[in-house]
Amino acid sequence: MKHYLLAAALFALIAPAAAQQVIRDQHIINQQERMVFKQWDRKKFTPTSGFLGLNPNYWLTWAWHPDYPKKDLRPLGPIGPQTQRLAFAAAMQNTENAYKLHADTLKNTAVTEAVNYSAVFSTADPLWLLYYRYEFEPLLNQQEADLLTGIAVKERDYLLRTGVYDWYREESAGIRERLDGAMNATLDRGSRILAYHRLFLEYRRLNTSWEAKKQYARKFLSLTESAGKMKSREQPIVQREGYRTDRQIADDILSKSKL
Known part of the structure; x- marks a missing residue:
């Protein structure tokens, strides 16, 4: 009896499933x-x-x-809503890329201009590193005590007494001050390099004049010392070859006139 009930229950479960059919509606x-x-x-x-x-x-x-x-x-037809959304998304992506490129260009331009104008990067300029730094090194590291090093005591006293030393010290300090101003000012790179070059030419002329004045001082002191010795008869006047007195010259003229 139990077997019949079990079989009936299984049939009741299987019969509806077997009765279902797949509907294939072509429409x-x-x-x-x-x-x-x-x-x-x-x-x-x-x-x-x-x-x-x-x-x-x-x-x-x-x-x-x-x-x-x-x-x-x-939805994905030629003018379907999904196609329009995809096209709109692609257009927005292109616009975003264009804005990003424009923003990157502005950023690079701003960075370039900042580097070009900012005084922070003046000492990192290639021309400064390769040339002007070495040319201005004596001026940048100049010590007043070293300006008269290697000069004789008499020449040193003469340069101090006549004001030549003070003149050079003030002029070099002025060039140093203007050089610091050119390095720390907000300038474009071209103007900064031109300022370096003008100051370099001025500094070169100043050094040339300083060396000339030291040589003139040496010659002047030597001539003054020689003249003093001659005047005091400490150093006799040496007659060089071909030297003639006034009387000898007059006699020579008269002898030629008689002929």
Whole structure:
């Protein structure tokens, strides 16, 4: 008896499942295909009108929607909403890339201009590092006690007494001050380099004049010392070869006039 009840229960469970059938409606399949991935083919709008348009199912179906077969409603169709969204997203991406490129260009330009004008990077300029730094090194490291090093005591006293030393010290300090101003001012790189070059030429002329004045001082002191010795008879006047007195010259002129 138990076996019969078990068999009846299994039959009751299996019978409804066996009774179900897969429904394959071509109309639904066509609608799914044209809405998802296939073309909006008007020939596949079923049911069709039939012979002479006498198919009642066609009129029952499409009479309520006469414009439906004419409009492509695929989301991914040529003008579908999803296609428009993708196109809009691509356009927005291109716009974003264009804005990003523009912003990067502005940033690079701003950084370049900042480096070009800022005084922070003046000592990192290639021309300064390779040339002007070495040319201005004596001026930048100048010590007043070293200006008279290697000069004789008499020449040193003469330069101090006549004010030549103070003149050079003030002029070099002025060039140093203007050089610091050119290095620390907000200037474009071209103007800064031109300022370096002008100051370098001025510093070169100043050094040339300083060396000339030291040589003149040496010669002047030597001549003064020699003149003093001659005046005091400490150093006799040496008659060089070809030297003649005034009387000898007068006699020579008279002897030639007699001829």
